[in-house]
Amino acid sequence: MTAQAFFIGFFGLASVWFGIVVFRTYSMMRSAIALLFSQTALGAMFLSMQAEFLGVLQIMMMATEMSIMAIFMVMFMMDPGGLGEMDMTHQKRLSLIAGFVSFVAAVAVAVFVDWGPVATTFPDAAQQTVDLGLELLDRSMLIFETAGITILTAMIAATAVAIQPVKKGDDK
């Protein structure tokens, strides 16, 4: 086993383990932190696969995203500290079966499909970033711009939905 395979496996295992911890703990803060660790381990896994740009982007984005999520968890949960050990699950058996079946099906596809020859040459980190930059400004420009506009629309829609409704007579 190569060092790369070892580190991909290690960070993959860490990511899955912290993903499981998200749903095993009663504390909502621990859930949010476990998800942050899971996503960070994923970023480290990307770095192990020599996808430097994507790895760093993943760690930066998810650190911010999960910090916001932790704040919302404390705001909205009935028992954010988990001291009451409230069970906030339903249809557990069905969910376990669905999760396990989807895992087995995806592993079967990964193992039994002939993915073709593995690439022998690989661009270095600087070349990857150059290639991605050229791709974004060339063939995929429309897709990238559409993604930007969609985020902007989602932000406006989210603000419109979340804003406090003004009662009649209050708007002076």
Added chain:
Amino acid sequence: MNPEISMELIIALTAGAALFGVGVYGALSQTNLVMIMMGVELILAGAMVNLVAFWRYLHPDVAAGQMFVLIVMTVMAIEMAVGFAIAIARFRAKGSVEMEEAVDLKG
């Protein structure tokens, strides 16, 4: 199983499958909207691992592979923004984001 297939690719795809499975369990079993969103995040993370692995081990010369990962990250950000907006609206209206209490949303 193809003997020429890369061990690294199989490990990455298995990790992606496990993340997907855990995400499916979370999205289906949790009753709180924020926890359901965490499950969806894990499902998308599983998809992202697969995309990076396919790009790295099968087509590293095609930069569009990285582009797909950026699109999934965009979907994650949008899901968070819209999901939290709905959570705020629901909390303001009913004082809770428990989905078992949201039967009034049923069509």
